[in-house]
Amino acid sequence: xxxxxxxxxxxxxxxxxxxxxxxxxxxxxxxLVEYTSVKGCMVIRPYGYAIWENIQRILDTMFKDLGHENxxxxxxxxxxxxxKEKDHVEGFAPEVAWVTHGGSEPLEERLCVxxxxxxxxxxxxxxxxxxxxxxxxxxxxxxxxxxxxxxTRPFLRSREFLWQEGHTIHATAEEAIFExxxxxxxxxxxxxxxxxxxxxxxxxxxxxxxxxxxxxYAIEALMHDGKALQAGTSHYFGDGFAKAFDIQYQNKExxxxxxHQTSWGVTTRLIxxxxxxxxxxxxxxxxxxxxxxxxxxxxxxxHKEGVLDKATELYERLKKTGVRVKLxxxxxxxxxxxxxxxxxxxxxxxxxxxxxxxxxxCVIATRYNGEKAVASLDELExxxxxxxxxxxxxxxxxxxENRENKTYxxxxxxxxVKALEEKGDGFVRAMWCGEEAxxxxxxxxxxxxxRCIPFEQKELSDKCVCCGKPAKHMVLWGxxx
Amino acid sequence: xxxxxxxxxxxxxxxxxxxxxxxxxxxxxxxLVEYTSVKGCMVIRPYGYAIWENIQRILDTMFKDLGHENxxxxxxxxxxxxxKEKDHVEGFAPEVAWVTHGGSEPLEERLCVxxxxxxxxxxxxxxxxxxxxxxxxxxxxxxxxxxxxxxTRPFLRSREFLWQEGHTIHATAEEAIFExxxxxxxxxxxxxxxxxxxxxxxxxxxxxxxxxxxxxYAIEALMHDGKALQAGTSHYFGDGFAKAFDIQYQNKExxxxxxHQTSWGVTTRLIxxxxxxxxxxxxxxxxxxxxxxxxxxxxxxxHKEGVLDKATELYERLKKTGVRVKLxxxxxxxxxxxxxxxxxxxxxxxxxxxxxxxxxxCVIATRYNGEKAVASLDELExxxxxxxxxxxxxxxxxxxENRENKTYxxxxxxxxVKALEEKGDGFVRAMWCGEEAxxxxxxxxxxxxxRCIPFEQKELSDKCVCCGKPAKHMVLWGxxx
Numbered sequence: 001x002x003x004x005x006x007x008x009x010x011x012x013x014x015x016x017x018x019x020x021x022x023x024x025x026x027x028x029x030x031x032l033v034e035y036t037s038v039k040g041c042m043v044i045r046p047y048g049y050a051i052w053e054n055i056q057r058i059l060d061t062m063f064k065d066l067g068h069e070n071x072x073x074x075x076x077x078x079x080x081x082x083x084k085e086k087d088h089v090e091g092f093a094p095e096v097a098w099v100t101h102g103g104s105e106p107l108e109e110r111l112c113v114x115x116x117x118x119x120x121x122x123x124x125x126x127x128x129x130x131x132x133x134x135x136x137x138x139x140x141x142x143x144x145x146x147x148x149x150x151x152t153r154p155f156l157r158s159r160e161f162l163w164q165e166g167h168t169i170h171a172t173a174e175e176a177i178f179e180x181x182x183x184x185x186x187x188x189x190x191x192x193x194x195x196x197x198x199x200x201x202x203x204x205x206x207x208x209x210x211x212x213x214x215x216x217y218a219i220e221a222l223m224h225d226g227k228a229l230q231a232g233t234s235h236y237f238g239d240g241f242a243k244a245f246d247i248q249y250q251n252k253e254x255x256x257x258x259x260h261q262t263s264w265g266v267t268t269r270l271i272x273x274x275x276x277x278x279x280x281x282x283x284x285x286x287x288x289x290x291x292x293x294x295x296x297x298x299x300x301x302x303h304k305e306g307v308l309d310k311a312t313e314l315y316e317r318l319k320k321t322g323v324r325v326k327l328x329x330x331x332x333x334x335x336x337x338x339x340x341x342x343x344x345x346x347x348x349x350x351x352x353x354x355x356x357x358x359x360x361x362c363v364i365a366t367r368y369n370g371e372k373a374v375a376s377l378d379e380l381e382x383x384x385x386x387x388x389x390x391x392x393x394x395x396x397x398x399x400x401e402n403r404e405n406k407t408y409x410x411x412x413x414x415x416x417v418k419a420l421e422e423k424g425d426g427f428v429r430a431m432w433c434g435e436e437a438x439x440x441x442x443x444x445x446x447x448x449x450x451r452c453i454p455f456e457q458k459e460l461s462d463k464c465v466c467c468g469k470p471a472k473h474m475v476l477w478g479x480x481x
Numbered sequence: 482x483x484x485x486x487x488x489x490x491x492x493x494x495x496x497x498x499x500x501x502x503x504x505x506x507x508x509x510x511x512x513l514v515e516y517t518s519v520k521g522c523m524v525i526r527p528y529g530y531a532i533w534e535n536i537q538r539i540l541d542t543m544f545k546d547l548g549h550e551n552x553x554x555x556x557x558x559x560x561x562x563x564x565k566e567k568d569h570v571e572g573f574a575p576e577v578a579w580v581t582h583g584g585s586e587p588l589e590e591r592l593c594v595x596x597x598x599x600x601x602x603x604x605x606x607x608x609x610x611x612x613x614x615x616x617x618x619x620x621x622x623x624x625x626x627x628x629x630x631x632x633t634r635p636f637l638r639s640r641e642f643l644w645q646e647g648h649t650i651h652a653t654a655e656e657a658i659f660e661x662x663x664x665x666x667x668x669x670x671x672x673x674x675x676x677x678x679x680x681x682x683x684x685x686x687x688x689x690x691x692x693x694x695x696x697x698y699a700i701e702a703l704m705h706d707g708k709a710l711q712a713g714t715s716h717y718f719g720d721g722f723a724k725a726f727d728i729q730y731q732n733k734e735x736x737x738x739x740x741h742q743t744s745w746g747v748t749t750r751l752i753x754x755x756x757x758x759x760x761x762x763x764x765x766x767x768x769x770x771x772x773x774x775x776x777x778x779x780x781x782x783x784h785k786e787g788v789l790d791k792a793t794e795l796y797e798r799l800k801k802t803g804v805r806v807k808l809x810x811x812x813x814x815x816x817x818x819x820x821x822x823x824x825x826x827x828x829x830x831x832x833x834x835x836x837x838x839x840x841x842x843c844v845i846a847t848r849y850n851g852e853k854a855v856a857s858l859d860e861l862e863x864x865x866x867x868x869x870x871x872x873x874x875x876x877x878x879x880x881x882e883n884r885e886n887k888t889y890x891x892x893x894x895x896x897x898v899k900a901l902e903e904k905g906d907g908f909v910r911a912m913w914c915g916e917e918a919x920x921x922x923x924x925x926x927x928x929x930x931x932r933c934i935p936f937e938q939k940e941l942s943d944k945c946v947c948c949g950k951p952a953k954h955m956v957l958w959g960x961x962x
Binding site: 075139159 | 515551554582625
């Protein structure tokens with residue numbers, strides 16, 4: 001049990017005053033991360049890492065239920081291997097970290113620290129895939145990768161970040177495309193259910209594809225400040241990598257054929273998304289599914305006889321239901337504890353004091369909306385379970401309303417500029433002819449870039465918002481993290 | 482369900498013919514690892530990685546039950562940070578990989594890829610530990626580390642390997658020493674219970690300590706070939722790192738004080754230990770607790786009516802009990818399947834054919850001793866559960882007998898040489914005066930080095946086996962992996 005802790009939870013910068021500072025204040029005050037002398041890298045502290053462990057556990061189960069297996073590739077890629085697929089190396093070489101020495105000796109060939117592992121998976125597949133019987137391989141790994149970013153921010157952009165990268169190889173294009181879409185849906189379900197964060201599913205435009213991909217799908221979420229955050233991506237590679245790495249298999253007709261591949265990933269960026277989707281001026285607000293502590297019990301007037309005993313009894317009862325519960329019986333004041341667990345985004349708080357005990361009840365406070373309700377102690381387990389479900393649903397609804405309020409349908413560049421000026425940053429939906437020149441011009445003139453071509457299309461007009469020529473797609477535009 | 486697979490499980494080199502080749506044959510044929518073009522690094526394949534996931538899950542629960550929390554430090558260490566503790570840098574600098582370039586630009590200061598993370602944890606502790614109220618911090622991380630080894634072997638020695646590293650910081654020396662010993666006991670319990678592998682707990686001699694430690698404890702296991710394998714280590718640092726990194730806290734008397742630290746780790750080397758402790762000429766033999774598949778069901782004459790239905794029914798029944806069960810209903814012959822799952826070390830095989838069904842029974846084969854027994858289908862769940870417990874106990878007993886047969890008590894260098902010659906490599910127990918010169922001389926003259934000073938001492942004589950002066954300790958000697 002916790003000791004008395006005299007440090008105060010100092011207030012954080014308000015979101016409206018300085019959004020960027022509000023964000024980093026939460027990262028620090030909720031004890032998610034700490035800076036290090038390694039520029040652009042951070043320590044993920046126990047509370048932040050526990051969120052990631054919950055994300056991992058849920059996603060890993062979803063992946064395995066879909067037949068995926070985990071593996072572990074080396075963290076290094078020899079330069080010659082990285083160079084094998086032209087588009088891929090062009091995309092990544094400028095931002096990798098290079099190992100040039102082992103001990104005191106220079107290496108014969110320099111090695112990059114993996115920025116992503118397509119090349120290693122391809123080399124491995126070339127070794128183990130020979131027949132249609134060896135297909136598909138549905139592999140994933142949970143590792144960290146390195147990209148030498150110039151400017152960094154906790155969780156959103158750092159030189160090293162944690163992620164999972166799925167890499168699959170299939171006999172046919174159809175199977176690989178099915179996989180690409182399936183994994184995007186898997187990510188979307190996870191974000192909406194577990195993180196209570198609505199997302200838009202769509203396809204990236206040609207200019208915004210992953211290096212080496214035939215097509216890239218993404219899920220896009222809208223943050224509190226009206227900026228877009230790409231929360232997950234899924235790539236279809238066709239047989240381009242297979243050809244570059246000479247991966248061939250004998251098909252059922254006993255003829256040589258090239259397999260088709262995919263890759264897909266989500267990162268610790270999701271923790272940044274949680275902060276900026278649900279957080280408020282009191283701190284973090286965590287979706288129950290990934291909260292390290294789902295319920296905190298705060299005894300009121302705990303020095304009075306029977307209070308701590310009762311609080312402990314409630315703790316034991318809740319623990320038995322499998323909920324992640326903590327009893328804070330430290331000497332800190334209830335007010336201090338309220339602020340502390342609000343900062344840390346604990347979804348539900350149970351208060352129990354002498355009067356509550358007399359009345360056979362307790363107070364249950366919900367973090368996301370600040371509401372308090374009284375519950376009978378006889379029905380504590382059910383009341384807490386209900387509140388956790390209510391919290392997820394309420395958080396999702398609130399985030400969806402926020403997104404809808406900040407999604408603007410526009411049919412001209414002027415309308416885009418006006419909407420953004422009057423209503424603030426947000427998602428813009430507008431038609432597009434498919435030409436990269438128009439994509440660039442929209443960005444230049446309005447500030448919003450193409451986020452994706454949503455699967456769910458709506459014909460807002462038949463003309464491109466930029467050039468006026470026939471429109472091909474409705475595009476979701478926004479300013480991006 | 483698996484497809485027909487025509488590849489044959491080819492026989493492996495026998496253990497007595499060529500132990501090293503037998504070992505690598507198992508690594509390949511049981512599909513644990515695959516080589517890569519990254520020299521000294523390997524792919525851990527799904528079956529090998531699933532063993533590691535089970536090791537992780539069990540150990541992680543043990544660590545958390547003892548109050549530890551997981552964190553994640555950067556994978557890079559700036560050279561100046563590595564240089565802060567003199568002994569530590571001397572121990573590790575010769576074998577680290579150096580990152581010198583980010584993208585196309587040379588770095589201002591080169592970074593090493595962590596060979597271990599004491600320095601990063603120290604920097605972090607200096608930031609977050611200020612008062613006795615902040616102590617202890619009981620942290621752990623599951624990551625990979627890099628050491629630029631010249632010669633490498635799968636799991637036993639590779640340039641990158643997976644491990645966990647616990648790093649704790651305490652107010653007093655007593656607390657830190659308690660932690661160091663507690664974690665060694667935790668490792669020993671894990672090895673003996675979960676891996677069915679007996680270990681000797683002891684302290685390393687001065688010359689064999691971890692770089693920067695006051696004392697290093699280790700668990701040592703004996704492999705089939707009579708060589709010793711260090712299976713886990715736990716280090717007590719005193720306040721040396723705290724002084725080097727200026728970590729100070731205000732104690733209860735409001736005076737500045739230096740905290741005391743520990744670190745402890747086990748690696749994927751444990752998978753090598755499993756292979757060389759339990760494996761045989763038919764392949765891997767896995768302890769049930771970490772086996773990816775604990776029970777495989779092989780239908781006999783599966784084309785006959787009712788066989789596959791019954792096999793599926795048994796599969797569903799076993800699955801419900803929480804056991805990791807697989808039904809192989811592929812078109813491969815039962816003989817092929819037997820060989821395949823023997824190679825993969827699946828602890829228990831259930832055979833079910835038309836005659837068994839008629840008689841309301843099945844055959845249960847145990848991998849470690851090759852025994853077959855008949856069980857009533859009515860009591861399948863209990864029979865399988867019993868066999869899994871029996872397998873762990875039987876494997877432990879067998880390994881312990883092997884170790885005892887290969888442990889030689891000697892009172893002179895001549896006796897050591899003779900024992901090793903006549904009985905083969907093994908553990909030697911002999912007295913030692915405590916002088917490094919004698920330690921070196923024993924190694925030079927007999928080939929065995931000091932493994933540890935076992936906690937469990939026995940006075941074999943009162944004289945050092947080497948110089949004849951008064952003995953201080955009984956030492957466990959051996960040839961080491």
